[in-house]
Amino acid sequence: MISISTRFTSGSDIENFAKKLSSKDRQTAKAVRVCIGTGCAAKGSRRLYELFCEAAEQSSQDVRVEAKCVGCHGFCERGPIVVVEPGQIFYQRVEEPDVAEIFRETVVGGRTVERLLYEDPVTGNKAKKAEEIDFYKVQERIVLGNNGLIDPTTITDYIAEGGYKALAKVLSSMTPEEVISEVETAGLRGRGGGGFPTARKWRSCREAKGSTKYVICNGDEGDPGAFMDRSIMEGNPHSVIEGMLIGAYAIGSEQGYIYVRNEYPLAVEHLKMAISQARDCGLLGKNILGSSFSFDIRINRGGGAFVCGESTALMASLEGRTGEPRAKYVHTVESGLREKPTNLNNVETWANIPAIINRGGKSFADIGTEKSKGTKVFSLVGKVVNTGLVEVPMGITLRRIIDQIGGGVRDGKSFKAVQTGGPSGGCIPAEHLDARVDFDELTKLGSMMGSGGMIVMDEDTCMVKVAKYFTNFLKEESCGKCTPCREGLAQMLYVLDRITDGEGQVGDVERLEGLAELLEGTALCALGKTAANPIISTIRYFRDEYDAHIKEKRCPAKECRGLFRYEIDSEACKACGICMKNCPVDAITGDKKVPHVIDQEKCTLCGTCWEKCPFAAVLKV
Amino acid sequence: MAKDNNILEQIVDRYDGEVGMLIPMMQDLQAEHGYLPPDHLRSLAKLLELPLSRLYAVATFYSSFRLAPRGAHDVSLCMGTVCFLKGSSAISEAISREFRVEPGGTTRDRLFSFQAVNCVGACALAPVMVVDGKYYDGVTPDSALEILHKLSPDEENAETTTKGGTV
Numbered sequence: 001m002i003s004i005s006t007r008f009t010s011g012s013d014i015e016n017f018a019k020k021l022s023s024k025d026r027q028t029a030k031a032v033r034v035c036i037g038t039g040c041a042a043k044g045s046r047r048l049y050e051l052f053c054e055a056a057e058q059s060s061q062d063v064r065v066e067a068k069c070v071g072c073h074g075f076c077e078r079g080p081i082v083v084v085e086p087g088q089i090f091y092q093r094v095e096e097p098d099v100a101e102i103f104r105e106t107v108v109g110g111r112t113v114e115r116l117l118y119e120d121p122v123t124g125n126k127a128k129k130a131e132e133i134d135f136y137k138v139q140e141r142i143v144l145g146n147n148g149l150i151d152p153t154t155i156t157d158y159i160a161e162g163g164y165k166a167l168a169k170v171l172s173s174m175t176p177e178e179v180i181s182e183v184e185t186a187g188l189r190g191r192g193g194g195g196f197p198t199a200r201k202w203r204s205c206r207e208a209k210g211s212t213k214y215v216i217c218n219g220d221e222g223d224p225g226a227f228m229d230r231s232i233m234e235g236n237p238h239s240v241i242e243g244m245l246i247g248a249y250a251i252g253s254e255q256g257y258i259y260v261r262n263e264y265p266l267a268v269e270h271l272k273m274a275i276s277q278a279r280d281c282g283l284l285g286k287n288i289l290g291s292s293f294s295f296d297i298r299i300n301r302g303g304g305a306f307v308c309g310e311s312t313a314l315m316a317s318l319e320g321r322t323g324e325p326r327a328k329y330v331h332t333v334e335s336g337l338r339e340k341p342t343n344l345n346n347v348e349t350w351a352n353i354p355a356i357i358n359r360g361g362k363s364f365a366d367i368g369t370e371k372s373k374g375t376k377v378f379s380l381v382g383k384v385v386n387t388g389l390v391e392v393p394m395g396i397t398l399r400r401i402i403d404q405i406g407g408g409v410r411d412g413k414s415f416k417a418v419q420t421g422g423p424s425g426g427c428i429p430a431e432h433l434d435a436r437v438d439f440d441e442l443t444k445l446g447s448m449m450g451s452g453g454m455i456v457m458d459e460d461t462c463m464v465k466v467a468k469y470f471t472n473f474l475k476e477e478s479c480g481k482c483t484p485c486r487e488g489l490a491q492m493l494y495v496l497d498r499i500t501d502g503e504g505q506v507g508d509v510e511r512l513e514g515l516a517e518l519l520e521g522t523a524l525c526a527l528g529k530t531a532a533n534p535i536i537s538t539i540r541y542f543r544d545e546y547d548a549h550i551k552e553k554r555c556p557a558k559e560c561r562g563l564f565r566y567e568i569d570s571e572a573c574k575a576c577g578i579c580m581k582n583c584p585v586d587a588i589t590g591d592k593k594v595p596h597v598i599d600q601e602k603c604t605l606c607g608t609c610w611e612k613c614p615f616a617a618v619l620k621v
Numbered sequence: 622m623a624k625d626n627n628i629l630e631q632i633v634d635r636y637d638g639e640v641g642m643l644i645p646m647m648q649d650l651q652a653e654h655g656y657l658p659p660d661h662l663r664s665l666a667k668l669l670e671l672p673l674s675r676l677y678a679v680a681t682f683y684s685s686f687r688l689a690p691r692g693a694h695d696v697s698l699c700m701g702t703v704c705f706l707k708g709s710s711a712i713s714e715a716i717s718r719e720f721r722v723e724p725g726g727t728t729r730d731r732l733f734s735f736q737a738v739n740c741v742g743a744c745a746l747a748p749v750m751v752v753d754g755k756y757y758d759g760v761t762p763d764s765a766l767e768i769l770h771k772l773s774p775d776e777e778n779a780e781t782t783t784k785g786g787t788v
Contacts, residue, residue: 038741038742038743039743039745039746041756042746042749042755042756042757042758043746076743076744076745079745222739222740223740224700224702224703224705224739224740225701225740225744226742227740227744230742262685263738263739263740263741263742264742265754300644300645301644301645301648302683302685303644303648303682303683303684303685304686304738304739305683305684317644318641319641320640320641320642320643320644320679321675321678321679322678322679322683323682323683379744381702381703381744381747382703382706382744383706387703387744388745419702453702455703461706469702469705470702473739477739
């Protein structure tokens with residue numbers, strides 16, 4: 001970690017420092033950037049970084065090479081990712097033995113190692129730079145722009161890329177009201193799920209009575225299948241801190257909190273470093289940049305409760321209590337944490353703020369649709385070719401995200417649905433793929449933007465089982481405070497269990513709909529009110545699958561055990577005996593050169609034969 | 622115990638005795654011991670002048686707190702949506718069957734504690750298993766068992782008695 005002894009006492013200090021850095025940067029002509037986001041790190045990128053450092057140290061004196069750890073590039077599918085400067089040469093799926101070659105050929109020799117470049121699966125063209133890859137082409141990276149470029153563990157990198165310039169501008173030349181107006185002009189809406197206008201929230205909090213006010217960054221990213229906030233906190237923590245500083249100035253707050261999920265250790269580590277560096281530089285603390293504005297931030301780790309993503313539950317947790325939401329007839333902007341006016345925004349919302357100040361609200365508002373401005377980061381995952389983090393302008397169609405960026409459904413399967421919005425969202429079928437992605441369109445389709453999970457499902461996915469998965473998740477995570485959520489979810493799960501077990505009764509779908517309506521109308525918090533969305537949206541678009549389970553005792557996707565059988569295709573069977581050996585109940589008979597047969601009476605439908613068969617001769621029918 | 626009390630006092634001081642910081646305090650206490658020993662919870666309640674029930678409520682509400690000692694290793698299997706779609710429930714079943722441990726439990730020999738966790742946010746790697754902080758990607762039932770068997774050579778014996786059991 002580079003320690004920095006500079007203490008900034010005015011806005012121009014930052015500018016001068018950035019200038020100094022950029023001239024110094026030009027001297028370091030050669031750089032190797034290794035992604036250490038969770039995805040790449042899991043595939044051994046930290047070791048790659050060490051090897052590049054060693055290579056850089058051993059190289060001759062006249063070549064100055066800098067090896068650098070950077071945050072997530074988003075293309076996690078192709079990790080570990082290594083980018084070499086000059087030329088931004090983008091290497092993917094790099095392994096330890098490749099380091100020497102990259103160093104010798106590219107860093108020293110200036111030649112490209114062809115085999116490590118990304119190859120377009122359709123055209124076969126090799127891409128030298130990230131921007132030549134379809135995955136990145138369609139993206140517009142404002143929030144993620146510096147991810148993959150800067151070392152998140154050092155503040156100097158952030159400042160070199162224009163970091164804290166927005167704060168300097170705000171403190172030296174803008175009144176709090178002007179800041180709020182700028183955010184209003186930008187049309188920024190909360191990225192955590194609700195889509196509430198950020199400026200309106202800020203203004204309400206600013207105008208609320210009381211001298212002590214709090215700002216909170218909600219980093220309790222609990223939606224399964226979503227990791228945007230994780231990557232921002234890990235890859236560019238200072239952008240969140242700068243956003244909070246600007247917000248606190250606008251609102252009139254001196255104390256902020258970042259609430260991070262317990263499952264995100266690296267995010268906590270990077271945020272802690274960032275906060276302590278910002279304090280050392282005088283960017284957090286008393287009289288920031290020589291102004292009368294003082295502000296500091298504390299980090300709290302969550303305890304592992306999904307409900308704490310709800311604002312009032314999160315505040316209860318910050319008060320050291322169990323995370324139970326309360327009714328919101330008094331808004332948190334008036335009485336939130338410790339009954340003081342509190343403004344809570346999501347990680348991505350905060351990270352957008354410096355960009356809005358730097359670009360100007362108007363230019364930010366040029367991106368997006370009429371009512372949804374700017375970009376949104378999605379985690380595009382599931383049964384799609386290119387999984388990873390993508391940042392796209394609002395208003396792009398689902399089809400472009402899935403087909404063009406995601407490369408379509410993997411393994412040649414056909415698309416069935418895309419799930420957005422996490423457990424409070426819904427499943428959108430193929431006929432609506434041309435819908436524009438913004439807050440209101442997705443809600444119209446019975447789903448929601450949510451925090452940005454986008455999970456692609458193919459023909460092999462049983463939609464009843466998907467509804468059951470989310471219902472089970474929510475039942476486990478229900479805090480239990482209000483009866484509709486606590487009992488309603490358990491009851492709905494009971495009905496769904498029965499359906500997927502082949503014991504569904506006629507009228508079960510209507511029963512689910514009745515319970516869903518009850519939940520929506522009577523649950524205490526937003527999580528409870530939306531908890532039936534996965535069920536409602538799957539009934540809306542995939543009613544036939546429910547009916548097949550209930551009336552025909554058949555699972556069309558062949559996922560629900562007991563609602564389909566295994567058979568061996570006698571033509572594809574090579575009589576190798578593997579299935580026979582692995583069957584736990586000896587239900588398979590056969591001989592050498594004689595195709596094997598499954599005794600349906602004995603078969604327990606465990607699926608072992610289907611998994612083990614090397615010739616895909618075991619079929620689900 | 623005197624030493625333990627000392628640690629507790631340090632933890633409380635770290636947060637200026639602020640009751641609002643109860644959760645971080647309990648996290649620190651758990652970091653010391655791997656779980657929340659009941660007598661320590663009692664002492665902490667006394668130090669903070671809170672009823673023990675309040676600490677117990679917090680300890681049982683949040684899934685990351687444990688009231689029993691853990692195994693030598695920490696195994697977390699991701700049950701997020703993508704991991705689920707890619708078969709994590711089959712992995713969970715395989716681990717439970719092989720090591721006779723349910724999610725949330727610890728193996729009888731205390732080799733590892735097994736938890737099925739909500740999304741770890743590494744969806745591109747699905748299905749994901751995290752063992753002592755190390756992420757394993759694209760895990761299958763077989764590869765998961767292989768990874769866990771390597772945790773201790775003593776496990777060889779357990780393997781022969783449980784493999785091939787009924788489903």
